[in-house]
Amino acid sequence: MAQFLFNLFAAFTLVCALGVVVNKNAVNAAMCLLLALVGVAGLFVALNAYLLAFLLLLVYAGAVVALFLFIIMLLDTKGEQRPGLKHASLVARLFAAALVGAGLLSFFARSRLPEPALGPASAAVGAELKLYAYQLFTTYLLPVQVIGFLLLAAMLGVIVISKKLDAAEDAP
Amino acid sequence: MIHATLHAYVALSAALFAIGLLGVLIRRNTLVVFMCLELMLVASTLGLVAFSRFNGTDDGNVFVFFILTVAAAEVAVGLAIIVALFRKRQTIQVDELNTLKH
Structure with missing residues (x-):
């Protein structure tokens, strides 16, 4: 059951985080950020950090995302224009993305974390x-x-x- | 009850951080870049909480407290700067904010 909940919340969080990155509309991105934060709060609950889950929802979902939405509405920018990428900046971005990907790959492929036994749940x-x-x-x-x-x-x-x-x- | 392993949590945290970093790298809208920064902060807190839980200590959780506070302050200041920038330049696209470049 706990494993299932972890998978659920992990997938939910990752999908919503990707939504923040790919959404053209800033308001939709903020909403995706909100959902991703809810997913992270669920993971905090799975880790027995109830107070932190509550605080995360209160501070991030309640205050920070609301502030973001407020500013987005205030500035009322049109969608992102897409002028052609400059060559150097395109190369730099690809290089950076490749570096991040390589780091993640090596982490998933080779890392060996010790697996400490889970301590007793807190009171x-x-x-x-x-x-x-x-x-x-x-x-x-x-x-x-x-x-x-x-x-x-x-x-x-x-x-x-x-x-x-x-x-x-x-x-x- | 089978629990997810520490490895799974740290991998998730790293993936979340990478997504945030990717967003910072490829997005042009300053507000969205800022949101991705927040995503990276949250990813790091997830790692801290997981380590803290699996090691049976509370120090990581207390640190998450501080990270939350700093993030809130950072958002306030950052958004104020973005608003001031918009008033001055009428744009928040990263590509057009290049005064320091020339």
């Missing part, structure tokens, strides 16, 4: 939350502070970016 969901909180406020206290500072800096940065241009445009 109830509430206990897991407590564990996270304990770790965040003991072992990872400094990263939490740094992340808080990063969020503050990002907020200020966004305000400055949005404001400066307005002032420049308003100036005669």
Whole structure:
């Protein structure tokens, strides 16, 4: 059963991720991204990371994809025009794609990961939350502070970016 | 109950990352490129969670916390930059944003 669910969610995620790449329409790409994130959240549940699955849906599906859709609608760009690819850039892209493909192939063909036995499933969901909180406020206290500072800096940065241009445009 | 192996999870994570990278390489729309970047971040978190689960530790999961936070901040700043760029240049196609090239 668990294997079947893994296969299902893995296939779903991969198909939706490919949808993000191949979709011409940006709105459809955002929707595919949303579905791929739902698939990843399902995989998180299969890995017993319930809280992370919930957070992924909340932060990514709830906030990030909504923001993307908002910006796509705001900018209202027409579909991608396709001018002829320049030679050098075409070669570079093919080369990069070939490199990625070769890396993946060698990974699938030759990698040998050790297979650790699956540990016992974690306790109830509430206990897991407590564990996270304990770790965040003991072992990872400094990263939490740094992340808080990063969020503050990002907020200020966004305000400055949005404001400066307005002032420049308003100036005669 | 038969569980999927760690190898399967890591392979899936790598494949997802490769798809995201491919999107970054071949798409022209800056917004879609940005979405593919998010896909790559999520792929890496999947690997972290899988390793964490199979090793019986919680550190990987806590790191995913931080990655989520950084991704949210990154999206906010990135989209603000894209909007500012669009206001200035009236385009978000990668090929037309070549001021630094010339």
